[in-house]
Amino acid sequence: MKNSLLELHQQRGRLRERIASQRAALAQQLVPLQNASDAGQRMVALVRSAVQYLKNHPLQVLLAVSALVLLKPRGAWRWLGRGVALWRSWRALRAWVPSSLLGRWLR
Secondary structure, eight states: OHHHHHHHHHHHHHHHHHHHHHHHHHHHHTHHHHHHHHHHHHHHHHHHHHHHHHHHOHHHHHHHHHHHHHHHHHHHHHHHHHHHHHHHHHHHHHHHSOHHHHOGGGO
16 A cells, blocks of 8 residues: 555656646747737737827827828828938937936936
């Protein structure tokens, strides 16, 4: 009886070790899915914040749409490209110049 009980305990220990290694392998394999899920959650949060901004600032949205209509889509795309270029330049400058030179108020 003692031998069979001892064998059962050993078998249980081996099974627990195997389960632990399988859990570790599964966790490692699920990392890409977790990253994709996190990206999806960030996108949902971004869309929700954009919708909330649109609800909270209807006048600015109306002005932006009016400007788009007045500038015509071709001109609007041109101004959008200029804005993106300016934004990228600003980000590059902030990354390149030390914060002590830019000052705390620019960060």
